[in-house]
Amino acid sequence: xxxxxxxxxxxxxxxxxxxxxxxxxxxxxxxxxxIAATASYFVIKNRDSNSNALGSQASGTNTTLTTSNSNAxxxxxxxxxxxxxxxxxxxxxxxxxxxxxxxxxxxxxQAPGTNTTLSTSNSNAxxxxxxxxxxxxxxxxxLSKSYxxxxxxxxxxxCNVSNxxxxxxxxxxxxxxxxxxxxxxxxxxxxxxxxxxEGNITTSSAIxxxxxxxxxxxxxxxLYYCIVTGYQVSNLTLKLDLLRTPSKPVLTLSRExxxxxxxxxxxxxxxxxxxxxxxxxxxxxxxxxxxxxxxITNINTTISENTCRAYQKIAFSYTFxxxxxxxxxxxxxxxxxSLGQNGTPPFDKQLVEVVPATYCHNLPxxxxxxxxxxxxxxxxVNGIVNVGMCPATLCFGVNETDSCNFCTSTLCVSNVANRxxxxxxAEAMPYPGLRCSMYVNCTDWIxxxxxxxxxxxxxNKTCPSWTQPMTxxxxxxxxxxxxxxxxxxxxxxxxxPIPSTTVVTFESSKxxxxxxxxxxxxxCNVSKxxxxxxxxxxxxxxxIANITQQLPYKYKTGVVVSDGSFVKENxxxxxxxxxYNLTCNDDGKYDCKAIGNTTVSxxxxxxxxxxxxIPTLTLSPWIVExxxxxxxxxxxxxxxxxKPVSQMFVEANISGSFEQYxxxxxxxxxxxxxxTKQNYQFSYAFDMSxxxxxxxxxxxxxxxxxxxxxxxxxxxxxxxMGTGDDKFYPHPYECGKYIRCYQYKIIGIAECGSDLCFGVNxxxxxxxTYCTDKYLMCLKGSRKPT
Numbered sequence: 068x069x070x071x072x073x074x075x076x077x078x079x080x081x082x083x084x085x086x087x088x089x090x091x092x093x094x095x096x097x098x099x100x101x102i103a104a105t106a107s108y109f110v111i112k113n114r115d116s117n118s119n120a121l122g123s124q125a126s127g128t129n130t131t132l133t134t135s136n137s138n139a140x141x142x143x144x145x146x147x148x149x150x151x152x153x154x155x156x157x158x159x160x161x162x163x164x165x166x167x168x169x170x171x172x173x174x175x176x177q178a179p180g181t182n183t184t185l186s187t188s189n190s191n192a193x194x195x196x197x198x199x200x201x202x203x204x205x206x207x208x209x210l211s212k213s214y215x216x217x218x219x220x221x222x223x224x225x226c227n228v229s230n231x232x233x234x235x236x237x238x239x240x241x242x243x244x245x246x247x248x249x250x251x252x253x254x255x256x257x258x259x260x261x262x263x264x265e266g267n268i269t270t271s272s273a274i275x276x277x278x279x280x281x282x283x284x285x286x287x288x289x290l291y292y293c294i295v296t297g298y299q300v301s302n303l304t305l306k307l308d309l310l311r312t313p314s315k316p317v318l319t320l321s322r323e324x325x326x327x328x329x330x331x332x333x334x335x336x337x338x339x340x341x342x343x344x345x346x347x348x349x350x351x352x353x354x355x356x357x358x359x360x361x362x363i364t365n366i367n368t369t370i371s372e373n374t375c376r377a378y379q380k381i382a383f384s385y386t387f388x389x390x391x392x393x394x395x396x397x398x399x400x401x402x403x404x405s406l407g408q409n410g411t412p413p414f415d416k417q418l419v420e421v422v423p424a425t426y427c428h429n430l431p432x433x434x435x436x437x438x439x440x441x442x443x444x445x446x447x448v449n450g451i452v453n454v455g456m457c458p459a460t461l462c463f464g465v466n467e468t469d470s471c472n473f474c475t476s477t478l479c480v481s482n483v484a485n486r487x488x489x490x491x492x493a494e495a496m497p498y499p500g501l502r503c504s505m506y507v508n509c510t511d512w513i514x515x516x517x518x519x520x521x522x523x524x525x526x527n528k529t530c531p532s533w534t535q536p537m538t539x540x541x542x543x544x545x546x547x548x549x550x551x552x553x554x555x556x557x558x559x560x561x562x563x564p565i566p567s568t569t570v571v572t573f574e575s576s577k578x579x580x581x582x583x584x585x586x587x588x589x590x591c592n593v594s595k596x597x598x599x600x601x602x603x604x605x606x607x608x609x610x611i612a613n614i615t616q617q618l619p620y621k622y623k624t625g626v627v628v629s630d631g632s633f634v635k636e637n638x639x640x641x642x643x644x645x646x647y648n649l650t651c652n653d654d655g656k657y658d659c660k661a662i663g664n665t666t667v668s669x670x671x672x673x674x675x676x677x678x679x680x681i682p683t684l685t686l687s688p689w690i691v692e693x694x695x696x697x698x699x700x701x702x703x704x705x706x707x708x709x710k711p712v713s714q715m716f717v718e719a720n721i722s723g724s725f726e727q728y729x730x731x732x733x734x735x736x737x738x739x740x741x742x743t744k745q746n747y748q749f750s751y752a753f754d755m756s757x758x759x760x761x762x763x764x765x766x767x768x769x770x771x772x773x774x775x776x777x778x779x780x781x782x783x784x785x786x787x788m789g790t791g792d793d794k795f796y797p798h799p800y801e802c803g804k805y806i807r808c809y810q811y812k813i814i815g816i817a818e819c820g821s822d823l824c825f826g827v828n829x830x831x832x833x834x835x836t837y838c839t840d841k842y843l844m845c846l847k848g849s850r851k852p853t
Contacts, residue, residue: 204228204229204230204231204232204301205227205228205229205230205231206226206227206228206229206231206293206295206301206303207225207226207227207303208224208225208226208227208291208293208303208304208305209224209225209227209305210222210223210224210305210307211223211224211225214310215283215307215308215309215310216283216309216310216311216312217282217283217284217285217309217310217311217344217375218282218283218284219282219283220279220281220282220283221278222278222279222283223264223276223277223278224239224276224277224278224291224305224307225265225274225275225276225277226239226273226274226275226276226293226295226303227273227274228272228273228274228295229271229272230271230272231271231272231273231295231297231301232270232271232297232298233270233271233297233298234268234269234270234271234272234273234295234296234297235250235251235270235296235297236248236249236250236268236294236295236296237249237268237273237275237293237294237295237296238292238293238294238296239275239277239291239292239293239294240291240292240294241258241287241289241290241291242289242290242727243726243727244257244258245257246258246260246261246277247261247263247266247275247277249266249268249273249275250268251268251269254266256277259280260279260280260281260286260287261277261278261279261280262277262278262279262280263275263276263277264276264277264278273295275293283309284375285309285373285374285375287307287309288307288308288309288375289306289307290304290305290306290307291304291305291306291307292304292305293305308345309344309375310343310344310345311341311343311344311375311376312343312402313340313341313342313343313347313400313401313402313412313413314340314341314400314413315340315400315413315414315415316338316339316340316341316349316398316399316400316413316414316415317337317338317339317340317398317415318336318337318338318396318397318398318415318416318417319336319337319338319339319417320336320396320417320419321334321335321336321384322334322440322443322454322456323453323454324387324419324420324421324422324454325387325421325422325424325426325452325454326387326388326389326421326422326423326424326425327386327387327388327424328386328424328452329384329385329386330383330384330385330386332364332384335364335365335382335383335384336361336382336383336384336385336396337380337381337382338351338380338381338383338398338415339378339379339380339381340378340379340398340400340413340415341376341377341378341400342368342377342378342379342400342401342402343377343400343402344370344375344376344377345377345402346368346370346377346379346402347377347400347401347402348379348401348402349379349381349398349399349400349401350397350398350399350400350401350412351381351383351396351397351398351399352396352397352399353394353395353396353397354394354395354397355390355391355394359385359396361383361384361385362383362384362385363381363382363383364382364383364384365380365381365382366379366380366381366382367379367380368380368738369736370712370736372712372714373734387419387421388421389421389423391419391421392419392420392421393418393419393420394418394419395416395417395418395419396416396417396419397414397415397416398414398415398416399412399413399414400412400413400414420438420439420440422437422438422439422445422452422454423452423516424452425516426438426445426447426452427445427447427448427450427451427452428450429450430447430450431447432447432448432449433446433447433468433469434446434447434455434463434468434469434470435447436463436464436465436467437454437463438505441462441463441464441474441477441479442456442457442461442462442463442474443455443456443457443463444456444457444463444467444471457471458471460473460474461473461474462474462477462479463477464477464478464479465478465479466478494508494509494528495507495508495509495523495528496509496528497523503522503523504516504517504521504522504523504530505517505523506523517530517531568595568597569593569594569595569596569597569661569665569667570592570593570594570595571591571592571593571596571659571661571667571668571669572591572592572669573589573590573591573657573658573659573669573670573671574589574590574591574671575587575588575589575590575657575671575673576588576589577673578671578672578673578674579673579674579676580649580673580674580675580676581649581675581676581677581678582648582649582650582651582675582676582677582678582741583648583649584648584649585645585646585647585648585649586644586645586646587644587645587649587673588629588642588643588644588645589604589642589643589657589659589671590640590641590642591604591639591640591641591642591659591661591669592639592640592641593634593638593639593640593661593667594637594638595637595638596637596638596639596661596663596665596667597637597663597664597665598637598663598664599634599636599637599638599639599661599662599663600615600616600634600662600663601613601614601615601616601634601662602614602634602639602641602659602660602661602662603659603660603662604641604643604657604658604659604660605657605658605660606653606655606656606657606658607655607656608652608655609623610623611623611626611643611657612626612628612641612643614628614632614633614634614639614641615634616634616635624647625645625646625647626643626644626645626646627643627644627646628641628642628643629641629642629643629644639661641659649675650675651675651677651740651741653673653675654673654674654675654741655672655673656670656671656672656673657670657671657672657673658670675710675741676709676710676711676741677707677709677710677740677741677742678709678768679706679707679708679709679713679742679766679768679770680706680707680709680770681706681770681771681772682704682705682706682708682715682745682764682765682766682770682771682772683704683705683706683764683772684702684703684704684762684763684764684772684773684774684775685702685703685704685705686702686775686777687700687701687702687750688700688804688816688817688818689816690753690777690778690779690780691779691780691782691813691816692753692754692755692779692780692781692782693752693753693754693782694752694782694813695750695751695752696749696750696751696752697750698750701733701748701749701750702717702730702748702749702750702751702762703746703747703748703749704717704745704746704747704748704749704764704772705744705745705746705747706744706745706764706766706772707739707742707743707744707745708736708742708743708744708745708766709742709743709766709768710741710742710743712736712743712745713766713767713768713770714766714767715734715745715747715764715765715766715767716729716747716764716765716766716767717730717732717747717749717762717763717764717765718762718763718764718765718771719760719761719762720760720761720762720774721760725761725763725765725771725774727765728762730749730750730751731749731750731751732747732748732749732750733747733748733749734746734747734748735748747764753777753779754779755779755781757777757779758777758778758779759776759777759778760776760777761774761775761776761777762774762775762777763775778800778801780798780799780800780806780813780816781799782813784796784799784806784808784813785806785808785809785811785812785813786811788808791808791809791810791811792808792809793807793808793809794807794808794809794830794833795807795808795825795829795830795833796808796830797825797826797827797829797830797845797846797849798816798825798846798849799846799848799849800848800849800850801849801850801852802824802825802826802838802843802845802846802849802850802851802852803818803819803823803824803825803838803850803851803852804816804817804818804819804825805817805819805825805829805835819835820835821852822837822838822839822852823835823836823837823838824836824837824838824840824843824845824851824852826843826844826845826846827844827845827846828842828843828844838851838852
């Protein structure tokens with residue numbers, strides 16, 4: 068019996084042990100499966116993380132993508148503006164000037180709210196595009212043309228997306244305005260300026276191609292964004308820079324061109340015209356065989372970013388010799404970035420006609436006809452030549468004395484050749500009146516004068532000092548593009564043509580520097596110059612350094628002549644360093660002259676730039692619901708916007724962040740000390756939804772003023788305050804202001820003045836009181852002035 072019980076107990080124990088082992092085995096299997104699954108998860112996650120490390124950013128992260136062009140010339144640096152696309156902030160930082168290039172960062176995948184800084188060279192190219200690539204997706208945003216001119220047609224932008232899984236939307240923005248929105252169920256274009264050429268989208272690819280409805284105009288320039296939305300968000304940027312070809316300039320000669328007489332300051336030569344966009348320069352030149360270096364008396368350049376136009380006006384003077392007579396002066400509009408289809412700068416040229424200094428010798432003091440121009444006359448005073456001009460429609464002919472006459476009844480000097488040259492075979496004939504030394508060349512109909520006032524020989528058709536008869540006219544005026552042309556460029560650079568046996572090179576370590584920069588150096592090398600004695604470096608303000616074979620001599624404090632500089636036999640190498648902080652006075656043309664039996668020179672131009680300051684914002688006192696700002700009380704942004712000019716605009720905080728807002732505005736620029744002072748005035752009719760929002764002034768380099776709050780006075784304020792009589796009431800928000808009401812309408816808002824306030828009690832007196840007055844009761848919630 069006991070044996071049987073023991074056996075039963077043993078069987079029960081064995082059964083329990085078997086069940087325990089089975090349970091333990093099941094638990095182990097489950098644990099192994101969990102461990103394997105977890106390991107697989109981390110392996111997959113690590114692989115995906117590695118493949119997308121360069122193509123993804125978590126929300127709120129900052130990534131700096133940098134590309135460079137080591138071969139780009141380090142000649143100029145031009146800051147370029149940045150504009151915010153929705154949810155992103157993109158800053159373009161250029162470093163040089165070059166034709167179009169594409170900047171291809173390793174990734175452009177960007178979650179909403181991230182900041183991406185693209186550092187790219189060649190930012191002054193007419194158009195740049197950004198391409199996003201990774202191992203799993205490819206997004207490009209490209210422009211159909213490398214250079215886009217104002218007035219071009221068939222200009223297209225293409226956003227091409229492939230291998231972008233989970234793709235739901237492609238959007239294109241111009242600055243902060245969405246202009247195209249493409250989804251599988253919607254193809255939306257928000258502006259009449261743009262037409263949708265192609266808009267196909269799938270769950271992994273898309274092609275969105277847009278074009279301009281009409282000719283491209285200035286409003287089309289700026290930043291464009293292609294925003295691709297799928298499992299992730301990519302934001303690509305394309306900068307559209309527009310070019311404008313310069314137009315033909317106008318050259319106006321001074322009316323007084325007299326041998327050996329300097330140009331009068333009130334009668335300068337004028338070269339002016341459209342210099343294209345971005346701005347080029349006007350260039351002065353001539354077909355005179357010797358150098359032509361006029362004195363520049365004034366330069367005025369006006370650049371309008373809103374119209375993509377630039378206009379330059381140069382006033383200059385020169386002292387002419389008689390050798391200049393019959394030569395030409397050339398005024399060209401040169402813009403290396405927008406020369407036009409034929410590559411030739413437009414130009415204007417004028418014939419120089421020099422009145423001899425002896426014209427008035429031995430003549431009574433009165434007025435005589437001008438030898439070349441019928442609407443001018445010569446006023447002889449004590450033997451000195453002065454040139455006057457007749458009023459419009461009047462002329463001074465060869466038969467006039469001391470008065471202008473109607474041109475229809477005047478024998479003009481230009482018609483004299485027709486009268487006195489008897490036939491086509493005539494070589495020269497005496498010029499009637501004045502002096503016997505003057506004659507007319509019947510080949511070119513130009514009036515000439517024999518040297519030393521000798522009388523023209525009628526029989527021999529020569530001047531007495533000539534040994535041979537005159538058989539031909541003076542050397543003809545050659546084409547303006549002759550190799551003998553010497554030109555000076557303002558304010559760019561120019562090099563005077565030099566003999567082929569002599570080489571002079573003049574280089575600067577920088578061509579554009581900011582005010583306050585230092586360590587600028589210039590190097591002048593001379594070779595094959597016969598009888599070289601010294602090298603002289605000068606600027607528009609005077610001499611800087613003079614280096615001879617014996618020693619260097621400095622004229623300007625702060626300029627260092629390098630120890631390795633030398634002048635030896637026919638060669639020289641001179642290096643100077645500016646060891647001080649550069650100022651606006653250092654702007655302009657620099658010359659290096661190699662001086663010996665002949666003087667050979669080379670020139671460079673240094674441009675001084677300046678950075679913009681923080682602008683200031685002044686609110687208009689007139690902010691009334693749905694009423695436009697009064698023209699004499701406009702909102703105002705002011706500040707120095709630097710050189711090159713940084714455009715100023717207004718940003719508004721409407722939905723939690725500041726974005727550019729286009730208010731009706733008037734912009735005035737004033738050039739000052741290598742910078743530009745910009746006055747940006749704007750107006751607006753604010754509704755009550757603007758109450759409490761902030762605005763600020765910002766430059767295109769993202770330098771902003773302190774924000775200020777818009778406080779809108781309700782239009783019915785006077786209805787709630789008075790009886791309709793002409794009375795003054797406290798301002799609802801500022802105790803230092805008051806409102807004038809009449810017939811239940813706001814007819815005026817004014818400020819009390821310094822330390823004065825207008826409270827409830829002042830309604831009875833209509834006068835402000837001191838803000839410290841113990842009886843002052845401002846409206847609840849209004850602020851006293853600080």
